[in-house]
Amino acid sequence: xxxxxxxxxxxxxxxxxxxxxxxxxxxxxxxxxxxxxxxxxxxxxxxxxxxxxxxxxxxxxxxxxxxxxxxxxxxxxxxxxxxxxxxxxxxxxxxxxxxxxxxxxxxxxxxxxxxxxxxxxxxxxxxxxxxxxxxxxxxxxxxxxxxxxxxxxxxxxxxxxxxxxxxxxxxxxxxxxxxxxxxxxxxxxxxxxxxxxxxxxxxxxxxxxxxxxxxxxxxxxxxxxxxxxxxxxxxxxxxxxxxx
Amino acid sequence: xxxxxxxxxxxxxxxxxxxxxxxxxxxxxxxxxxxxxxxxxxxxxxxxxxxxxxxxxxxxxxxxxxxxxxxxxxxxxxxxxxxxxxxxxxxxxxxxxxxxxxxxxxxxxxxxxxxxxxxxxxxxxxxxxxxxxxxxxxxxxxxxxxxxxxxxxxxxxxxxxxxxxxxxxxxxxxxxxxxxxxxxxxxxxxxxxxxxxxxxxxxxxxxxxxxxxxxxxxxxxxxxxxxxxxxxxxxxxxxxxxxx
DNA sequence: CGTCAGATTGAGCAGCTTCAACGTATGTGG
DNA sequence: CCACATACGTTGAAGCTGCTCAATCTGACG
Numbered sequence: 177x178x179x180x181x182x183x184x185x186x187x188x189x190x191x192x193x194x195x196x197x198x199x200x201x202x203x204x205x206x207x208x209x210x211x212x213x214x215x216x217x218x219x220x221x222x223x224x225x226x227x228x229x230x231x232x233x234x235x236x237x238x239x240x241x242x243x244x245x246x247x248x249x250x251x252x253x254x255x256x257x258x259x260x261x262x263x264x265x266x267x268x269x270x271x272x273x274x275x276x277x278x279x280x281x282x283x284x285x286x287x288x289x290x291x292x293x294x295x296x297x298x299x300x301x302x303x304x305x306x307x308x309x310x311x312x313x314x315x316x317x318x319x320x321x322x323x324x325x326x327x328x329x330x331x332x333x334x335x336x337x338x339x340x341x342x343x344x345x346x347x348x349x350x351x352x353x354x355x356x357x358x359x360x361x362x363x364x365x366x367x368x369x370x371x372x373x374x375x376x377x378x379x380x381x382x383x384x385x386x387x388x389x390x391x392x393x394x395x396x397x398x399x400x401x402x403x404x405x406x407x408x409x410x411x412x413x414x415x416x417x418x419x420x
Numbered sequence: 421x422x423x424x425x426x427x428x429x430x431x432x433x434x435x436x437x438x439x440x441x442x443x444x445x446x447x448x449x450x451x452x453x454x455x456x457x458x459x460x461x462x463x464x465x466x467x468x469x470x471x472x473x474x475x476x477x478x479x480x481x482x483x484x485x486x487x488x489x490x491x492x493x494x495x496x497x498x499x500x501x502x503x504x505x506x507x508x509x510x511x512x513x514x515x516x517x518x519x520x521x522x523x524x525x526x527x528x529x530x531x532x533x534x535x536x537x538x539x540x541x542x543x544x545x546x547x548x549x550x551x552x553x554x555x556x557x558x559x560x561x562x563x564x565x566x567x568x569x570x571x572x573x574x575x576x577x578x579x580x581x582x583x584x585x586x587x588x589x590x591x592x593x594x595x596x597x598x599x600x601x602x603x604x605x606x607x608x609x610x611x612x613x614x615x616x617x618x619x620x621x622x623x624x625x626x627x628x629x630x631x632x633x634x635x636x637x638x639x640x641x642x643x644x645x646x647x648x649x650x651x652x653x654x655x656x657x658x659x660x661x662x663x664x
Numbered sequence: 665c666g667t668c669a670g671a672t673t674g675a676g677c678a679g680c681t682t683c684a685a686c687g688t689a690t691g692t693g694g
Numbered sequence: 695c696c697a698c699a700t701a702c703g704t705t706g707a708a709g710c711t712g713c714t715c716a717a718t719c720t721g722a723c724g
Contacts, residue, residue, distance in 0.1 A: 250569045267554055302539060306511050306546075307511040309557065323612060324612025327711080372673090372713075373713070376673095604702075616704085620680090
């Protein structure tokens with residue numbers, strides 16, 4: 177495992193929703209077969225793959241995406257440190273989309289055979305892993321709402337709000353200031369707009385004093401205002417610790 | 421339980437992905453606390469609710485939705501017979517969206533206490549329930565792609581293709597002919613367009629000979645053509661039986 | 665200093681929206 | 695059995711959001 181990254185973000189993400197026992201934590205650690213690295217802009221898994229392991233993102237940013245007939249790309253999820261990028265491939269078996277490293281990424285691999293053992297021996301841990309995939313699902317629904325009914329500007333604002341909270345929850349920055357070393361072109365493919373329009377959206381948010389974004393660092397100077405513009409309600413991220 | 425509905429659709433939906441043992445089937449049956457009915461256009465669960473049970477749709481159509489600040493509605497999922505409408509509330513605890521009965525609905529209730537027992541005693545069954553929520557997730561991703569990158573016409577076509585397959589898989593009609601007793605206004609809120617435009621989309625698909633929709637019955641006269649228009653690839657529904 | 669990826673700008677166009685009206689089928693009360 | 699109400703579908707016209715194409719700018723890097 178690279179010296180500077182570990183499971184801290186992953187455990188923080190889990191413990192934000194429910195306590196883990198030390199046996200559970202150890203069982204998770206023991207389920208890791210190896211660690212790895214992906215260069216920026218390389219595929220971590222591909223549509224049609226049948227992974228024998230799931231990949232936990234320790235550091236960096238990744239995106240799930242599909243390519244359309246005309247070559248356009250739609251990003252359906254952006255993943256940060258502490259997220260599994262393909263835990264769903266454990267029950268689902270076949271990937272129905274690809275996952276791209278948006279930056280250099282450090283990862284840990286969990287063989288499905290080990291995950292299956294976990295589901296037999298640790299029911300509560302199983303529900304916690306299930307929960308992680310349900311959080312992805314909740315975020316998907318929020319994106320659907322944003323894509324269907326919000327303007328591109330509100331949608332971009334919404335994503336900034338979401339990433340701030342998600343990154344803060346794993347100790348990477350704060351809800352109003354965090355690293356986001358990815359391009360406007362990548363964001364455009366998540367927002368369902370052209371790169372040109374995405375740029376106009378960013379400029380409009382800047383002009384309104386709601387977004388500072390330079391050198392891969394995002395600052396949201398007026399959280400209350402951007403939350404209102406984005407109709408952002410943090411509850412869909414389920415950051416409440418309780419028995420799961 | 422009403423005489424005309426049962427768990428057939430649910431078991432078909434599961435068995436399309438993996439075999440169930442008779443003990444597992446029985447355990448599922450025994451987990452039902454009661455049956456119920458919802459009138460069309462009533463909420464089955466509401467955003468903010470903390471359900472103590474999950475609801476399996478035995479018959480009818482339901483939709484997950486969120487309401488926006490300006491009163492607009494976005495539907496993020498359409499559920500058919502055999503679908504759990506809120507299985508995710510078991511690990512997630514709090515509903516981050518509401519679910520509406522689009523038609524009269526017959527349901528079965530599974531108390532979370534019973535589901536928790538299942539996750540302790542039946543690891544494989546637990547993974548199958550997990551799988552069901554992952555199928556919802558896969559559909560969410562497909563909707564995100566459609567909302568972000570397809571025209572309203574292709575998007576509507578895509579939904580027709582999807583519903584055909586999903587309904588066929590539970591024995592309600594065939595992929596090219598099935599009941600869909602819901603309004604264009606409801607569909608518009610799923611497609612992320614205005615009711616007026618949704619109507620124009622429907623007419624355009626009719627004019628192209630790809631859609632017949634009258635009296636709540638959908639026929640897709642040229643499956644190959646509509647699949648191509650919609651860029652529909654059935655694989656995201658994971659209708660493959662294998663060890664999960 | 666040249667190169668290249670990414671960001672920015674302008675201009676014209678297409679898809680979808682809004683508003684408003686009208687059509688059509690079904691049901692209900694007098 | 696008619697008068698009316700209601701829900702849903704359909705149509706037209708004007709306007710805005712976001713698109714495409716094409717060019718230009720900027721900063722990082724070899």
